Amino acid sequence: MAALLARDPARRVSLDDPAGVADLLAALRGRGAGEQIAALLARDPARQVALTKPHAVGHLLKELAECGADEAVAALLARDPAAQVDLDFTSYSGISDLMAALRKIGAKEALTALSRRIAEQPIGDPKNFAFLLSWLHYGRADPRAVSELVARDPAAQVDLEDADGLWFLLSKLKQMRERVALAIYNDRLRRKLVEHDHETFSRVMGEPNWFDHILEPLLPRDPATHVALDHALDVHNLLISLNELSEGGRKQDTREAVVRLADRAAARIALGQPDIGTLLHRMKELGADRAARVLGRRLADAGHVFGDRIEGVAGPEDAEHLRTYGRLPGVAPSPPWTWRDLADRP
Known part of the structure; x- marks a missing residue:
């Protein structure tokens, strides 16, 4: 040195x-x-x-x-x-780190200006909107900026065709809501937050309803019916996020959305994608049995094999027969056959 x-x-x-x-x-x-x-x-x-x-x-x-x-x-x-x-829409840490630094050195005007700039950004892209919310939330921004962003009715503006973006937004909303709940109900964390920033805790952490202001009007727009079905993994992830919402208190509406999305994907999604088997497995795991049967039959007709996931094609009672003899195009399993039968064919 x-x-x-x-x-x-x-x-x-x-x-x-x-x-x-x-x-x-x-x-x-x-x-x-x-x-x-x-x-x-x-x-x-x-x-x-x-x-x-x-x-x-x-x-x-x-x-x-x-x-x-x-x-x-x-x-x-x-x-x-x-x-x-x-405003780098690929990283959470950059903007949040800057906001933390501004707060640490007492640069309130700069922190407010940055918060307002974030709150004024376009919100049509659901993934970018998730970044905007996360920066304000994790950066413990001026609470008024959060209110201004939510007041712009983002649920009416986000693109419902972007499956990956919608999954990303829903998953981040879930994470932020859980963090708020932890901050409210964990006494030790509550004392720590109040000690450092009482206003932010009382006005933002103490009022988690802004999550509902985004979710409640978003679900009636029926993203399950409008989302693009281009990528199996995106559909898979969105199914998980919708199902988690159904477990969190919006059971009927979100459960129906899970079934609608699964049915649409089963009938229309392109086969041959690397994650199509994962999507089939997830449908069965979420109880979308009708969709799993439809997708399984499409895959079987197209010659795709998923080993122990053959149960997605038919009931477990038929699985051994299908493993042994396969199936004909359509619905019915193939009749039993031997290699001699194949040799005798013209």
């Missing part, structure tokens, strides 16, 4: 990457290299770093604050990172 410090990294390192600058500050601080820290800050990295990567910007803000560089923190915030960072 001494040899590295002797090369004067503070005066040589590039200032483009906020994560690189933050990492160097952390390393120098850990070594007590005050002169190098001063030299690095003298180059004014807060006015030069790129502000596109939210995790990197948050990391730099925290390190500047740890170094006591209040002027650098103010200079970076003056560049309005909340308006410049990319």
